[in-house]
Amino acid sequence: GLNRVIFHPYTFKQLNEIVQARLGPDLSSLFNKDALDLICRKVSSISGDVRRVLQICSQTLDMAQLDKLSNKVTLEHVQKTFERLYTSTRTIFIRNLNPTQRKVLEAIQDELSYGKGREITTINAIYDRLDKKEYSFTDVRRICAQLSACGLLLLDRSSNSIARQSVRLSMPIHLLIFALKNNN
Template identity: 25%
Template sequence: MKVTEPSYAYVLLWKALSDQKVTANHALRLLEKQFSTPGPRRLPCVVLMDELDLLVTSKQTVMYNFFEWPNWAHSRLIVVAVANTMDLPERMLSNKVSSRLGLTRINFQPYTYQQLVRIVESRLEGINAFRREAIEFAARKVGAVSGDARRALDICRRAVEIVETTALKSAGKGQEGRQDLEQVTIRIVDQAIKEMFASPNVRLVQTASLHQKLFLFALTTRLRRLGTAEAEFSDIAQAHLQFCRLHHIEPPMMSDLGAICASLGSSRALLIEAGKQDLHQRVRLCVSEEDVIMALKSDPLFSRLRDL
C-alpha cells in the first residue's frame, strides 16, 4: 500500500477489509467500530506497515491508533511495523505511542559485502551470466556506500542490458560477439556504475552550487544519523553552518539558507513542507541518499566531511 499522507492509511486499511473507499475520517470511525465490536467468526487481520518513519507526525495520532487497536479485546488485529530507524520508539515516538508497542523487536543491519554477493548469486542461480569477480566488484561498491541490495541488483541488471545491447549491435553488423561479452565482467559493471553517476538526479547534485551541495549533504547526514525520512530545517541549518565553520567556508545567513532550501525545492531535489516557512519546516530528499553520496564522493571537500 502506498500512503500519500498518514491519515490515508485508514482509507487503505478499510478498503482492504471491506472493498469500500471512503474518506479518512469516515474510515477511522468504521475501523474503530469494527475493532471494538465482537466478531467470533471474523478472521484475524494482519497489517504490515512498511516505512513506518513516514507516518510520524507531530501529534502521532495515526500511529497511536494503529498500535492501540491490537490491544482491544475484540479487534483480532496484529500489526507488524518496519522502520528504517532501529530505535524509532525511543527516538521519535511519544511515551503514549511507545507504550502501545509490543516487546518484540528485530534489528536488521545493512547488508555486508558478503551478503550482497550471496543475494546477487541467488538471483542468478542456474544462469552463467556473470563472472564471479564482477559480482564481487558490484557488491563491494554498494557495500561501501549503503549496503542496499536493490542498488546492487540494479547495477547488475544494467550490466546485463549493456552486454545484450552490445551483442545486438555486433549481430546487426554481421560480426560475431566478442568472447569477453558473453559474460558480465568487472569492466561492464564499472560502466553500469558510471552510468548511474550520469543519471539526472546525480547530475542535478553535481551541478548545484557549493552551499546547495552543503545543504543536501547536511540533510543526508542528518537523515542517516537519525534513520528518518525527513528532518527539520533548523537541524539541517545547524549542520550546514557547522560544516562551514569546520572547513573555513564563509557561512550564509539564515535567510540565505532559507533561499537555498527553496531553490532546491524548486529544482525538485527536495520536498518541503507546504504552508510552513519557519525553523520547524519539515524537509525531505526527492533524490535518493545514494545519489547525493555518489554525486559528491569525488569532491575532496565532501570526502573529508564523510570522515566526520
C-alpha cells in the first residue's frame, strides 16, 4: 500500500534553528536578527513549512542586495517581500469572496489541514464540516463549482457519485490560510 510521511508544522523556534543552520555563519550574518525572526514567526503562524522560510529568505536576500543603502536584510525588506508574496491577484480575490464562499473554503482548509496531510477531499467531507442548518448539500456542490470556475479549486468530475467527487486546491494551502486568516 501507500505509505505517507506526514510532516507536522515546525514551531518558530525550530524554524529559526533550522534556518540558521542552513544559512550557515556567512549568510546568517547578512540578516538582521529581527528580520530573520519575523520571517520565521510569520511562516510558523501560517504553515510551519521550512521550505517556505528558506524561499522567503532567498527572495528577501535578493531584494536586499538590490538596495544599495543597506548591507543587511532588514525588517523593511522582509515586509516588502511579504507584501509582494501575499498581495497576489488570487489572494485579493479570496479576501473579496462572499461569506458563504469563504465558509466553504474554510471547511476545505480545515479538511486538508487536519486531514493528515491529504491534498484531496470530497464534496461530502466538506459538507460534513459545515452547519447543516445553514447549508444544503446542493449549496455546497454549487459553491464548489463556482470556486472551481474561478480557478480556486479543481474538481474531478469522473466520480460516479457527486458526494464522492474529489476536490483539491489549485494553490498551496499556506496561501489559502494566509488569505483567509488576514481578512478578519
